[in-house]
Amino acid sequence: MTRIFNFSPGPAALPEPVLKQAQQELLNFRGLGVSVMEISHRGKEFMDVAEQAEADFRDLLQLPDNYHVFFMQGGASLQFSMVPLNLLGEKSTADYLNTGNWSTAAIKEARRLCDVNVVASSEDTNFDRIPALDTWKLSKDAAYLHITGNETIGGVEFHEYPDLGTTPLVSDMSSTLLSRPLDVEKFGVIYAGAQKNLGPAGMTIVVVRDDLVGLARANTPRLLDYQVYADSGSMANTPPTFAWYLCGLVFKWIKSLGGLTAMAEINSRKAKKLYAAIDESNYFTCPVAEADRSWMNIPFTLADAGRDGEFLELAKARGLLNLKGHRSVGGMRASIYNAVPEAAVDALIEFLREFEKREA
Amino acid sequence: MTRIFNFSPGPAALPEPVLKQAQQELLNFRGLGVSVMEISHRGKEFMDVAEQAEADFRDLLQLPDNYHVFFMQGGASLQFSMVPLNLLGEKSTADYLNTGNWSTAAIKEARRLCDVNVVASSEDTNFDRIPALDTWKLSKDAAYLHITGNETIGGVEFHEYPDLGTTPLVSDMSSTLLSRPLDVEKFGVIYAGAQKNLGPAGMTIVVVRDDLVGLARANTPRLLDYQVYADSGSMANTPPTFAWYLCGLVFKWIKSLGGLTAMAEINSRKAKKLYAAIDESNYFTCPVAEADRSWMNIPFTLADAGRDGEFLELAKARGLLNLKGHRSVGGMRASIYNAVPEAAVDALIEFLREFEKREA
Numbered sequence: 001m002t003r004i005f006n007f008s009p010g011p012a013a014l015p016e017p018v019l020k021q022a023q024q025e026l027l028n029f030r031g032l033g034v035s036v037m038e039i040s041h042r043g044k045e046f047m048d049v050a051e052q053a054e055a056d057f058r059d060l061l062q063l064p065d066n067y068h069v070f071f072m073q074g075g076a077s078l079q080f081s082m083v084p085l086n087l088l089g090e091k092s093t094a095d096y097l098n099t100g101n102w103s104t105a106a107i108k109e110a111r112r113l114c115d116v117n118v119v120a121s122s123e124d125t126n127f128d129r130i131p132a133l134d135t136w137k138l139s140k141d142a143a144y145l146h147i148t149g150n151e152t153i154g155g156v157e158f159h160e161y162p163d164l165g166t167t168p169l170v171s172d173m174s175s176t177l178l179s180r181p182l183d184v185e186k187f188g189v190i191y192a193g194a195q196k197n198l199g200p201a202g203m204t205i206v207v208v209r210d211d212l213v214g215l216a217r218a219n220t221p222r223l224l225d226y227q228v229y230a231d232s233g234s235m236a237n238t239p240p241t242f243a244w245y246l247c248g249l250v251f252k253w254i255k256s257l258g259g260l261t262a263m264a265e266i267n268s269r270k271a272k273k274l275y276a277a278i279d280e281s282n283y284f285t286c287p288v289a290e291a292d293r294s295w296m297n298i299p300f301t302l303a304d305a306g307r308d309g310e311f312l313e314l315a316k317a318r319g320l321l322n323l324k325g326h327r328s329v330g331g332m333r334a335s336i337y338n339a340v341p342e343a344a345v346d347a348l349i350e351f352l353r354e355f356e357k358r359e360a
Numbered sequence: 361m362t363r364i365f366n367f368s369p370g371p372a373a374l375p376e377p378v379l380k381q382a383q384q385e386l387l388n389f390r391g392l393g394v395s396v397m398e399i400s401h402r403g404k405e406f407m408d409v410a411e412q413a414e415a416d417f418r419d420l421l422q423l424p425d426n427y428h429v430f431f432m433q434g435g436a437s438l439q440f441s442m443v444p445l446n447l448l449g450e451k452s453t454a455d456y457l458n459t460g461n462w463s464t465a466a467i468k469e470a471r472r473l474c475d476v477n478v479v480a481s482s483e484d485t486n487f488d489r490i491p492a493l494d495t496w497k498l499s500k501d502a503a504y505l506h507i508t509g510n511e512t513i514g515g516v517e518f519h520e521y522p523d524l525g526t527t528p529l530v531s532d533m534s535s536t537l538l539s540r541p542l543d544v545e546k547f548g549v550i551y552a553g554a555q556k557n558l559g560p561a562g563m564t565i566v567v568v569r570d571d572l573v574g575l576a577r578a579n580t581p582r583l584l585d586y587q588v589y590a591d592s593g594s595m596a597n598t599p600p601t602f603a604w605y606l607c608g609l610v611f612k613w614i615k616s617l618g619g620l621t622a623m624a625e626i627n628s629r630k631a632k633k634l635y636a637a638i639d640e641s642n643y644f645t646c647p648v649a650e651a652d653r654s655w656m657n658i659p660f661t662l663a664d665a666g667r668d669g670e671f672l673e674l675a676k677a678r679g680l681l682n683l684k685g686h687r688s689v690g691g692m693r694a695s696i697y698n699a700v701p702e703a704a705v706d707a708l709i710e711f712l713r714e715f716e717k718r719e720a
Contacts, residue, residue, distance in 0.1 A: 004393035011601055013398050019387050026383040027376070033364035033679070037560045038373050040682065073433035073562065074583055077597035081581030109582050195598055200397045202433065202562045202600025221441030222469055223434055224581065237437035238555055240562025240600060241371055319393070322400065 005344035008322035053248030080109035091143035100151035129289035150176035157294035180264035199247035301331035365704035368682035413608030440469035451503040460487040460511035489649035510536035517654035540624035559607035661691035
């Protein structure tokens with residue numbers, strides 16, 4: 001079997017040891033004679049899987065006791081609706097920072113449900129940076145401020161999170177959660193689709209501070225109310241059990257590598273060397289402002305966009321897959337999540353140098 | 361490896377050939393060198409999986425062209441909200457038939473979103489039957505009538521569906537869809553959580569007649585609007601790709617057995633022999649009226665409920681698993697979905713006879 005280096009932005013590469021364990025026990029989970037997919041979510045065996053996954057997740061993030069962890073469906077996109085439905089309470093306005101495609105999508109959905117104040121936007125510079133904190137025009141009475149911790153498409157990431165006083169900070173962390181330590185106490189709500197660093201598509205993890213649970217609007221559909229997840233341990237209906245199990249295996253794998261501090265060291269090293277190679281080159285360019293460059297998604301362009309197709313074909317022939325940039329921005333993008341090994345980045349750097357030489 | 365006979369009500373048994381294929385290609389899907397879980401939902405390879413699954417599903421049900429098929433998240437329980445949000449339009453009332461736990465749950469959620477008229481209920485007889493059609497008190501101007509095609513907990517199933525004229529018929533088919541042929545044209549909407557006959561938990565399949573798409577209330581959260589799924593081919597956000605892939609394998613497996621006519625023959629034979637064994641016995645009783653007995657979920661009680669624990673332990677020792685009835689009704693329940701082989705039913709019948717003899 002030939003595995004390749006997979007730079008997919010999501011659904012993204014999973015750790016090979018996780019896939020191997022899942023494969024090995026796919027038809028016979030813990031000697032039960034059935035798959036983990038074939039057992040009741042309320043039975044002792046699956047409850048053990050679910051609880052262990054939550055415990056490991058809490059442990060990795062050093063999560064304070066006053067935060068809930070919810071395992072749910074619908075992806076980050078459903079959180080674009082759930083955040084306003086759950087957090088507005090008596091208020092009518094929410095603040096949003098616009099740093100790219102995903103912020104824009106969150107804003108668009110929130111506008112259907114409340115008054116949105118865009119505190120700042122980097123749209124004028126093609127979303128190449130995070131607007132400087134001192135330019136943000138915060139509302140006096142916003143229910144919350146929503147940011148996108150990492151823009152998967154634009155490759156813009158927060159490396160330090162603001163302190164907002166009493167306004168709850170809400171962050172879409174889909175492509176950065178568990179890639180490094182996080183000071184959770186700065187946040188009211190954190191959410192992430194699993195399909196980048198946490199597990200397979202079809203699972204969403206939402207972290208909510210206690211006091212923000214139970215505020216949902218009266219007509220909120222039941223499964224969109226955080227309180228329902230708090231009351232049921234995320235089992236108000238049948239959860240995506242296999243995805244939950246796989247997330248649990250991923251959490252164990254991260255712990256085995258040394259937890260988030262170790263992940264951050266590896267991820268920062270991977271990102272730094274790839275940015276350095278791009279910056280040193282005369283052929284490749286990264287459009288993102290240096291201070292805000294993502295450790296996870298690294299967009300870059302070729303001097304001659306007419307050679308994009310050739311680049312992708314040669315890369316594929318070398319076993320470097322899924323480097324095409326998002327259809328909305330073009331160019332290339334290397335997504336180097338936790339499960340993408342350093343060897344993949346090294347191989348990509350080598351390929352960039354060779355491709356540039358061909359062009360010279 | 362020892363596989364056992366798994367009577368789980370859901371997440372339920374999956375066909376062994378499906379699990380084996382998934383296992384075999386888990387790390388290397390179609391020679392790509394990566395898992396089917398690790399590729400973009402918008403890439404050619406996954407689009408092929410998605411389209412083939414829909415084509416096979418349509419083929420199995422002989423679905424007319426004027427019906428959409430949506431692959432989504434949230435389970436049947438999210439449909440309890442989505443059905444009223446999408447179908448009410450200008451109307452304020454919806455009709456519901458109450459045949460058990462799942463009807464009751466659907467009614468409870470609908471009451472939060474509209475006026476509900478319960479056309480008939482079998483609660484007085486402990487949900488042991490479907491109320492006779494001539495007793496249903498239909499509204500003059502209901503947006504739709506909601507029924508539960510099969511009550512997974514109560515074991516009550518429609519064997520013929522009513523013809524309602526112009527009022528759209530909506531049915532929760534979670535535990536019966538693809539277990540037998542279905543005259544889809546009688547319905548406006550059909551929905552089913554996958555984790556019984558279709559695939560793993562975390563996928564919901566919704567079939568909607570064209571004219572019922574595009575009617576959602578103005579403030580409906582985006583991912584709860586059927587129109588969004590119609591416009592995007594169920595890819596408005598990242599779908600649960602592995603679950604979609606597994607559903608596709610299950611559809612192929614059903615086709616390989618001869619499609620729904622063949623499934624119905626097998627399922628009816630399995631159910632008939634198990635009911636016969638229960639009825640012939642002086643120790644076991646099925647509480648459901650004969651005409652409405654489910655082919656999928658067969659509840660039964662022991663003459664001495666004090667021996668329930670002993671029954672379950674002995675069954676387990678024989679490799680007959682997950683026979684415990686739902687916590688809300690007690691007793692036993694054998695869920696004998698498509699993937700539960702006839703040999704499992706034969707083994708259960710043999711065990712029932714032996715257990716009764718022990719008691720004699």
